[in-house]
Amino acid sequence: MWLWFSKLGSPKWFYELSGKWLPWLIAVMSLLLIIGIVWALLFVPPDYQQGNTIRIMYIHVPFASISLAFFPLMAVAGTITLVWRMKLADMVAKTAAPLGAWFTALALISGSIWGSDIWGTWWIWDGRLTSMLLQFFLLIGVISLRSALEDTEAASKACAVLSIVGCINVFVIKFSVDWWNTLHQPAGSFSLADDAPNPPEVWVPLVVMILAIYCFFAVSLILATRNEILVRERRAQWVEDLACNS
Amino acid sequence: MKPHRRKRLGIILFIATALSFAVGLTLYALSQNIDLFYTPTQIAAGEVAVGQRIRVGGMVREGSYVAASDSLRVEFDATDFVNNVPIHYEGILPDLFREGQGVVVEGALDANGLFQASRVLAKHDENYMSPEVKAALEASGASPQNHSAMPEQ
Numbered sequence: 051m052w053l054w055f056s057k058l059g060s061p062k063w064f065y066e067l068s069g070k071w072l073p074w075l076i077a078v079m080s081l082l083l084i085i086g087i088v089w090a091l092l093f094v095p096p097d098y099q100q101g102n103t104i105r106i107m108y109i110h111v112p113f114a115s116i117s118l119a120f121f122p123l124m125a126v127a128g129t130i131t132l133v134w135r136m137k138l139a140d141m142v143a144k145t146a147a148p149l150g151a152w153f154t155a156l157a158l159i160s161g162s163i164w165g166s167d168i169w170g171t172w173w174i175w176d177g178r179l180t181s182m183l184l185q186f187f188l189l190i191g192v193i194s195l196r197s198a199l200e201d202t203e204a205a206s207k208a209c210a211v212l213s214i215v216g217c218i219n220v221f222v223i224k225f226s227v228d229w230w231n232t233l234h235q236p237a238g239s240f241s242l243a244d245d246a247p248n249p250p251e252v253w254v255p256l257v258v259m260i261l262a263i264y265c266f267f268a269v270s271l272i273l274a275t276r277n278e279i280l281v282r283e284r285r286a287q288w289v290e291d292l293a294c295n296s
Numbered sequence: 297m298k299p300h301r302r303k304r305l306g307i308i309l310f311i312a313t314a315l316s317f318a319v320g321l322t323l324y325a326l327s328q329n330i331d332l333f334y335t336p337t338q339i340a341a342g343e344v345a346v347g348q349r350i351r352v353g354g355m356v357r358e359g360s361y362v363a364a365s366d367s368l369r370v371e372f373d374a375t376d377f378v379n380n381v382p383i384h385y386e387g388i389l390p391d392l393f394r395e396g397q398g399v400v401v402e403g404a405l406d407a408n409g410l411f412q413a414s415r416v417l418a419k420h421d422e423n424y425m426s427p428e429v430k431a432a433l434e435a436s437g438a439s440p441q442n443h444s445a446m447p448e449q
Contacts, residue, residue, distance in 0.1 A: 095429075096426065100420070100424070132304055133304045168420060169417045169419070171417055215315055230327060231331050233400050235421055238424065247423035249426075249429050252425060
Protein backbone atom coordinates (compact mmCIF):
# COMPACT_ATOMS: atom_id res chain seq x y z
CA MET A 51 0.00 0.00 0.00
CA TRP A 52 2.72 2.47 1.03
CA LEU A 53 4.87 1.38 -1.89
CA TRP A 54 1.97 1.99 -4.28
CA PHE A 55 1.34 5.35 -2.64
CA SER A 56 4.91 6.56 -3.06
CA LYS A 57 5.04 5.17 -6.60
CA LEU A 58 1.88 7.11 -7.52
CA GLY A 59 3.64 10.21 -6.25
CA SER A 60 6.29 9.91 -8.93
CA PRO A 61 5.46 12.33 -11.78
CA LYS A 62 7.21 10.10 -14.34
CA TRP A 63 5.15 7.06 -13.37
CA PHE A 64 1.92 9.08 -13.48
CA TYR A 65 2.83 10.56 -16.86
CA GLU A 66 3.39 7.14 -18.40
CA LEU A 67 0.33 5.51 -16.85
CA SER A 68 -2.03 8.41 -17.69
CA GLY A 69 -0.70 8.34 -21.26
CA LYS A 70 -1.98 4.75 -21.53
CA TRP A 71 -5.36 5.55 -19.94
CA LEU A 72 -6.13 8.74 -21.81
CA PRO A 73 -7.26 7.31 -25.20
CA TRP A 74 -9.70 4.96 -23.44
CA LEU A 75 -11.02 7.68 -21.20
CA ILE A 76 -11.50 10.04 -24.17
CA ALA A 77 -13.32 7.28 -26.08
CA VAL A 78 -15.71 6.62 -23.17
CA MET A 79 -16.25 10.37 -22.71
CA SER A 80 -17.05 10.95 -26.40
CA LEU A 81 -19.46 8.04 -26.48
CA LEU A 82 -21.30 9.18 -23.34
CA LEU A 83 -21.37 12.81 -24.51
CA ILE A 84 -22.86 11.93 -27.91
CA ILE A 85 -25.48 9.59 -26.41
CA GLY A 86 -26.29 12.02 -23.61
CA ILE A 87 -26.61 15.16 -25.73
CA VAL A 88 -28.66 13.55 -28.49
CA TRP A 89 -30.92 11.88 -25.93
CA ALA A 90 -31.37 15.05 -23.85
CA LEU A 91 -31.97 17.38 -26.79
CA LEU A 92 -34.11 15.18 -29.04
CA PHE A 93 -35.73 12.37 -27.11
CA VAL A 94 -36.47 13.59 -23.59
CA PRO A 95 -40.16 14.59 -23.40
CA PRO A 96 -40.82 18.29 -22.70
CA ASP A 97 -41.63 19.01 -19.06
CA TYR A 98 -45.28 19.45 -18.05
CA GLN A 99 -44.65 22.96 -16.74
CA GLN A 100 -41.27 24.06 -18.15
CA GLY A 101 -41.60 22.71 -21.70
CA ASN A 102 -38.34 22.49 -23.65
CA THR A 103 -36.48 24.72 -21.18
CA ILE A 104 -36.02 21.58 -19.05
CA ARG A 105 -33.22 20.54 -21.45
CA ILE A 106 -30.94 23.14 -19.82
CA MET A 107 -30.96 20.82 -16.79
CA TYR A 108 -28.90 18.25 -18.72
CA ILE A 109 -26.04 20.76 -18.92
CA HIS A 110 -26.57 22.59 -15.64
CA VAL A 111 -26.81 19.64 -13.22
CA PRO A 112 -23.66 17.78 -14.45
CA PHE A 113 -21.51 20.93 -14.26
CA ALA A 114 -22.92 21.97 -10.90
CA SER A 115 -22.45 18.48 -9.49
CA ILE A 116 -18.82 18.08 -10.59
CA SER A 117 -17.86 21.60 -9.52
CA LEU A 118 -18.53 20.52 -5.92
CA ALA A 119 -15.71 17.97 -6.28
CA PHE A 120 -12.94 20.52 -6.78
CA PHE A 121 -12.48 21.77 -3.23
CA PRO A 122 -12.48 18.25 -1.69
CA LEU A 123 -9.99 17.18 -4.40
CA MET A 124 -7.74 20.19 -3.77
CA ALA A 125 -8.03 19.67 0.00
CA VAL A 126 -6.96 16.02 -0.23
CA ALA A 127 -4.10 16.98 -2.56
CA GLY A 128 -3.22 19.87 -0.24
CA THR A 129 -3.16 17.62 2.84
CA ILE A 130 -0.85 15.18 1.01
CA THR A 131 1.35 18.15 0.05
CA LEU A 132 1.49 19.44 3.62
CA VAL A 133 2.03 16.09 5.33
CA TRP A 134 3.98 13.95 2.85
CA ARG A 135 5.46 16.65 0.56
CA MET A 136 4.43 14.73 -2.55
CA LYS A 137 5.21 16.69 -5.72
CA LEU A 138 2.45 15.19 -7.82
CA ALA A 139 -0.25 16.16 -5.30
CA ASP A 140 0.73 19.81 -5.58
CA MET A 141 0.68 19.64 -9.39
CA VAL A 142 -2.86 18.24 -9.31
CA ALA A 143 -3.92 20.94 -6.83
CA LYS A 144 -2.45 23.66 -9.03
CA THR A 145 -4.15 22.49 -12.23
CA ALA A 146 -7.47 21.81 -10.49
CA ALA A 147 -8.06 25.44 -9.40
CA PRO A 148 -8.51 27.09 -12.85
CA LEU A 149 -10.50 24.08 -14.08
CA GLY A 150 -12.73 24.37 -11.03
CA ALA A 151 -13.30 28.06 -11.73
CA TRP A 152 -14.39 27.22 -15.30
CA PHE A 153 -16.74 24.44 -14.21
CA THR A 154 -18.25 26.62 -11.48
CA ALA A 155 -18.70 29.50 -13.94
CA LEU A 156 -20.45 27.19 -16.41
CA ALA A 157 -22.78 25.94 -13.67
CA LEU A 158 -23.58 29.55 -12.68
CA ILE A 159 -24.12 30.70 -16.28
CA SER A 160 -26.29 27.74 -17.32
CA GLY A 161 -28.30 28.11 -14.11
CA SER A 162 -28.74 31.81 -14.75
CA ILE A 163 -30.12 31.17 -18.25
CA TRP A 164 -32.49 28.54 -16.85
CA GLY A 165 -33.60 30.91 -14.10
CA SER A 166 -34.18 33.83 -16.43
CA ASP A 167 -36.73 31.77 -18.33
CA ILE A 168 -38.43 29.85 -15.53
CA TRP A 169 -38.10 31.86 -12.32
CA GLY A 170 -38.30 35.21 -14.07
CA THR A 171 -34.87 36.44 -12.91
CA TRP A 172 -31.23 35.93 -13.89
CA TRP A 173 -30.00 36.16 -10.34
CA ILE A 174 -31.26 36.09 -6.78
CA TRP A 175 -29.21 36.20 -3.60
CA ASP A 176 -30.55 32.98 -2.13
CA GLY A 177 -28.45 30.47 -0.17
CA ARG A 178 -27.65 28.17 -3.09
CA LEU A 179 -26.70 30.81 -5.67
CA THR A 180 -24.72 32.93 -3.22
CA SER A 181 -22.68 30.03 -1.84
CA MET A 182 -21.94 28.85 -5.39
CA LEU A 183 -20.74 32.36 -6.33
CA LEU A 184 -18.60 32.29 -3.17
CA GLN A 185 -17.00 29.06 -4.42
CA PHE A 186 -16.17 30.79 -7.71
CA PHE A 187 -14.49 33.67 -5.87
CA LEU A 188 -12.66 31.25 -3.54
CA LEU A 189 -11.24 29.45 -6.57
CA ILE A 190 -10.16 32.78 -8.07
CA GLY A 191 -8.58 33.45 -4.66
CA VAL A 192 -6.64 30.16 -4.75
CA ILE A 193 -5.39 30.94 -8.28
CA SER A 194 -4.34 34.48 -7.29
CA LEU A 195 -2.68 33.30 -4.08
CA ARG A 196 -0.53 30.84 -6.00
CA SER A 197 0.60 33.40 -8.53
CA ALA A 198 1.07 36.12 -5.90
CA LEU A 199 3.69 34.23 -3.89
CA GLU A 200 7.03 33.92 -5.64
CA ASP A 201 8.32 31.11 -3.44
CA THR A 202 6.72 28.02 -5.04
CA GLU A 203 6.79 25.96 -1.87
CA ALA A 204 5.24 28.71 0.26
CA ALA A 205 2.59 29.21 -2.43
CA SER A 206 1.66 25.54 -2.52
CA LYS A 207 1.40 25.40 1.29
CA ALA A 208 -0.77 28.53 1.44
CA CYS A 209 -3.04 27.18 -1.33
CA ALA A 210 -3.31 23.84 0.46
CA VAL A 211 -4.53 25.57 3.62
CA LEU A 212 -7.00 27.75 1.69
CA SER A 213 -8.32 24.65 -0.14
CA ILE A 214 -8.92 22.81 3.14
CA VAL A 215 -10.76 25.82 4.54
CA GLY A 216 -12.75 26.24 1.29
CA CYS A 217 -14.10 22.70 1.70
CA ILE A 218 -16.52 23.98 4.34
CA ASN A 219 -18.31 25.96 1.63
CA VAL A 220 -19.03 22.74 -0.30
CA PHE A 221 -21.25 21.57 2.56
CA VAL A 222 -22.95 24.95 2.62
CA ILE A 223 -23.67 24.73 -1.14
CA LYS A 224 -24.91 21.15 -0.87
CA PHE A 225 -27.25 21.67 2.08
CA SER A 226 -28.22 25.32 1.44
CA VAL A 227 -31.51 24.24 -0.12
CA ASP A 228 -32.37 22.15 2.96
CA TRP A 229 -31.17 24.49 5.72
CA TRP A 230 -32.78 27.69 4.46
CA ASN A 231 -35.69 28.58 2.23
CA THR A 232 -34.41 29.42 -1.23
CA LEU A 233 -35.73 30.07 -4.72
CA HIS A 234 -33.59 27.18 -5.96
CA GLN A 235 -35.31 23.79 -5.74
CA PRO A 236 -33.70 20.93 -3.73
CA ALA A 237 -31.94 18.07 -5.51
CA GLY A 238 -34.28 15.69 -7.32
CA SER A 239 -34.35 11.96 -6.70
CA PHE A 240 -33.54 9.12 -9.08
CA SER A 241 -35.79 6.14 -8.48
CA LEU A 242 -37.18 3.26 -10.51
CA ALA A 243 -40.31 2.94 -8.33
CA ASP A 244 -43.64 3.26 -10.15
CA ASP A 245 -44.85 6.24 -8.14
CA ALA A 246 -41.44 7.97 -8.13
CA PRO A 247 -41.66 11.76 -8.60
CA ASN A 248 -39.14 11.68 -11.47
CA PRO A 249 -39.78 9.05 -14.18
CA PRO A 250 -36.71 7.21 -15.61
CA GLU A 251 -37.20 8.80 -19.05
CA VAL A 252 -36.21 12.09 -17.38
CA TRP A 253 -33.34 11.02 -15.12
CA VAL A 254 -31.60 8.22 -17.05
CA PRO A 255 -30.30 10.65 -19.73
CA LEU A 256 -29.32 12.98 -16.89
CA VAL A 257 -27.19 10.21 -15.35
CA VAL A 258 -25.57 9.63 -18.78
CA MET A 259 -24.75 13.34 -19.04
CA ILE A 260 -23.41 13.42 -15.46
CA LEU A 261 -21.09 10.47 -16.21
CA ALA A 262 -20.02 12.14 -19.48
CA ILE A 263 -19.11 15.38 -17.70
CA TYR A 264 -17.28 13.43 -14.95
CA CYS A 265 -15.18 11.83 -17.71
CA PHE A 266 -14.65 15.28 -19.25
CA PHE A 267 -13.46 16.48 -15.83
CA ALA A 268 -11.03 13.55 -15.54
CA VAL A 269 -9.69 14.06 -19.07
CA SER A 270 -9.19 17.82 -18.55
CA LEU A 271 -7.50 17.30 -15.18
CA ILE A 272 -5.16 14.60 -16.50
CA LEU A 273 -4.21 16.63 -19.60
CA ALA A 274 -3.52 19.75 -17.54
CA THR A 275 -1.56 17.78 -14.92
CA ARG A 276 0.59 16.20 -17.66
CA ASN A 277 1.46 19.69 -18.90
CA GLU A 278 2.33 20.78 -15.38
CA ILE A 279 4.53 17.68 -14.93
CA LEU A 280 6.48 18.49 -18.11
CA VAL A 281 6.94 22.11 -17.05
CA ARG A 282 8.18 21.28 -13.55
CA GLU A 283 10.28 18.28 -14.53
CA ARG A 284 11.74 19.97 -17.60
CA ARG A 285 15.27 19.46 -16.31
CA ALA A 286 14.77 15.75 -15.60
CA GLN A 287 16.45 13.20 -17.83
CA TRP A 288 13.23 11.37 -18.73
CA VAL A 289 11.56 14.55 -20.03
CA GLU A 290 14.63 15.28 -22.12
CA ASP A 291 14.47 11.77 -23.59
CA LEU A 292 10.75 12.21 -24.27
CA ALA A 293 11.37 15.50 -26.10
CA CYS A 294 14.21 14.05 -28.19
CA ASN A 295 12.22 10.96 -29.20
CA SER A 296 9.09 12.75 -30.31
CA MET B 297 3.63 7.17 9.67
CA LYS B 298 6.60 9.18 10.91
CA PRO B 299 6.00 11.27 14.08
CA HIS B 300 6.53 14.68 12.44
CA ARG B 301 4.05 13.76 9.69
CA ARG B 302 1.55 12.51 12.23
CA LYS B 303 1.92 15.85 14.04
CA ARG B 304 1.35 17.88 10.85
CA LEU B 305 -1.73 15.80 9.95
CA GLY B 306 -3.02 16.32 13.49
CA ILE B 307 -2.63 20.09 13.22
CA ILE B 308 -4.44 20.16 9.86
CA LEU B 309 -7.33 18.04 11.16
CA PHE B 310 -7.61 20.21 14.28
CA ILE B 311 -7.71 23.47 12.27
CA ALA B 312 -10.27 22.04 9.83
CA THR B 313 -12.53 20.82 12.65
CA ALA B 314 -12.29 24.06 14.61
CA LEU B 315 -13.05 26.17 11.51
CA SER B 316 -16.02 24.02 10.49
CA PHE B 317 -17.40 24.38 13.98
CA ALA B 318 -16.97 28.18 13.88
CA VAL B 319 -18.58 28.48 10.44
CA GLY B 320 -21.41 26.16 11.50
CA LEU B 321 -22.18 28.31 14.55
CA THR B 322 -22.04 31.51 12.47
CA LEU B 323 -24.43 30.15 9.85
CA TYR B 324 -26.76 28.89 12.59
CA ALA B 325 -26.79 32.35 14.18
CA LEU B 326 -27.43 34.00 10.81
CA SER B 327 -30.03 31.49 9.59
CA GLN B 328 -32.87 34.03 9.92
CA ASN B 329 -31.01 36.43 7.63
CA ILE B 330 -30.01 33.78 5.11
CA ASP B 331 -33.60 32.67 4.56
CA LEU B 332 -34.72 34.12 1.24
CA PHE B 333 -38.33 34.84 2.15
CA TYR B 334 -40.86 35.15 4.95
CA THR B 335 -43.77 32.71 5.08
CA PRO B 336 -47.39 33.96 5.35
CA THR B 337 -47.46 32.55 8.90
CA GLN B 338 -44.46 34.66 9.91
CA ILE B 339 -46.21 37.73 8.50
CA ALA B 340 -49.45 36.88 10.29
CA ALA B 341 -47.41 36.62 13.51
CA GLY B 342 -46.33 40.24 13.00
CA GLU B 343 -42.64 39.58 12.37
CA VAL B 344 -42.58 42.17 9.59
CA ALA B 345 -43.07 45.94 10.00
CA VAL B 346 -45.27 47.96 7.62
CA GLY B 347 -43.22 49.41 4.78
CA GLN B 348 -40.23 47.09 5.35
CA ARG B 349 -38.98 45.67 2.03
CA ILE B 350 -39.12 41.89 2.20
CA ARG B 351 -39.87 38.77 0.16
CA VAL B 352 -42.84 36.52 0.80
CA GLY B 353 -42.84 32.90 -0.33
CA GLY B 354 -45.87 30.68 -0.71
CA MET B 355 -48.29 29.06 -3.10
CA VAL B 356 -50.80 31.03 -5.16
CA ARG B 357 -54.07 30.13 -3.41
CA GLU B 358 -56.57 28.32 -5.66
CA GLY B 359 -59.40 30.65 -6.67
CA SER B 360 -57.71 33.82 -5.43
CA TYR B 361 -56.26 35.12 -8.71
CA VAL B 362 -58.03 38.18 -10.13
CA ALA B 363 -56.67 40.13 -13.11
CA ALA B 364 -57.85 43.61 -14.13
CA SER B 365 -59.27 43.75 -17.66
CA ASP B 366 -57.74 47.12 -18.61
CA SER B 367 -54.26 46.95 -17.05
CA LEU B 368 -51.53 44.57 -15.87
CA ARG B 369 -52.87 44.85 -12.34
CA VAL B 370 -53.37 41.49 -10.58
CA GLU B 371 -54.42 40.36 -7.14
CA PHE B 372 -53.85 36.99 -5.56
CA ASP B 373 -53.22 35.40 -2.18
CA ALA B 374 -49.91 33.77 -1.22
CA THR B 375 -50.61 30.91 1.16
CA ASP B 376 -48.74 28.32 3.19
CA PHE B 377 -52.08 26.54 3.82
CA VAL B 378 -52.20 28.02 7.32
CA ASN B 379 -52.26 31.77 6.67
CA ASN B 380 -52.73 33.94 3.57
CA VAL B 381 -51.13 37.20 2.45
CA PRO B 382 -53.18 39.25 -0.06
CA ILE B 383 -50.86 40.51 -2.80
CA HIS B 384 -51.30 43.40 -5.24
CA TYR B 385 -49.00 43.52 -8.23
CA GLU B 386 -48.80 45.45 -11.47
CA GLY B 387 -46.47 44.06 -14.09
CA ILE B 388 -45.54 41.00 -16.06
CA LEU B 389 -45.83 37.63 -14.33
CA PRO B 390 -43.45 34.74 -15.08
CA ASP B 391 -44.74 32.11 -17.54
CA LEU B 392 -44.92 29.52 -14.78
CA PHE B 393 -47.30 31.66 -12.70
CA ARG B 394 -50.68 30.04 -12.05
CA GLU B 395 -52.89 29.04 -9.16
CA GLY B 396 -51.28 26.33 -7.05
CA GLN B 397 -47.78 27.31 -8.18
CA GLY B 398 -45.02 28.38 -5.78
CA VAL B 399 -44.05 32.06 -5.90
CA VAL B 400 -41.55 34.37 -4.25
CA VAL B 401 -42.81 37.98 -4.16
CA GLU B 402 -40.74 41.10 -3.43
CA GLY B 403 -42.36 44.18 -1.97
CA ALA B 404 -43.70 45.64 1.27
CA LEU B 405 -46.81 45.49 3.45
CA ASP B 406 -48.96 48.63 3.38
CA ALA B 407 -51.01 50.01 6.27
CA ASN B 408 -54.08 47.99 5.19
CA GLY B 409 -52.23 44.68 5.44
CA LEU B 410 -51.99 44.37 1.66
CA PHE B 411 -48.67 43.31 0.21
CA GLN B 412 -47.69 45.73 -2.58
CA ALA B 413 -45.39 43.68 -4.79
CA SER B 414 -42.69 45.06 -7.08
CA ARG B 415 -41.58 41.71 -8.49
CA VAL B 416 -43.03 38.20 -8.71
CA LEU B 417 -40.78 35.17 -9.25
CA ALA B 418 -41.92 31.61 -9.94
CA LYS B 419 -40.63 28.76 -7.79
CA HIS B 420 -40.81 25.19 -9.00
CA ASP B 421 -40.08 21.83 -7.40
CA GLU B 422 -37.50 19.18 -8.27
CA ASN B 423 -39.96 16.81 -9.99
CA TYR B 424 -39.78 16.87 -13.76
CA MET B 425 -42.07 14.84 -16.05
CA SER B 426 -43.86 14.95 -19.37
CA PRO B 427 -47.45 16.24 -19.57
CA GLU B 428 -48.65 12.67 -20.24
CA VAL B 429 -47.00 11.32 -17.08
CA LYS B 430 -48.38 14.25 -15.08
CA ALA B 431 -51.89 13.59 -16.39
CA ALA B 432 -51.59 9.85 -15.64
CA LEU B 433 -50.35 10.58 -12.12
CA GLU B 434 -53.20 12.97 -11.49
CA ALA B 435 -55.74 10.49 -12.86
CA SER B 436 -54.47 7.81 -10.49
CA GLY B 437 -54.52 10.26 -7.61
CA ALA B 438 -50.82 9.69 -6.92
CA SER B 439 -49.65 13.14 -7.99
CA PRO B 440 -46.46 14.01 -6.11
CA GLN B 441 -46.99 17.05 -3.94
CA ASN B 442 -45.30 20.27 -4.89
CA HIS B 443 -43.02 19.75 -1.86
CA SER B 444 -40.17 22.14 -2.24
CA ALA B 445 -42.20 24.95 -3.77
CA MET B 446 -44.19 24.91 -0.55
CA PRO B 447 -42.66 26.91 2.28
CA GLU B 448 -41.65 25.01 5.39
CA GLN B 449 -43.01 25.53 8.93
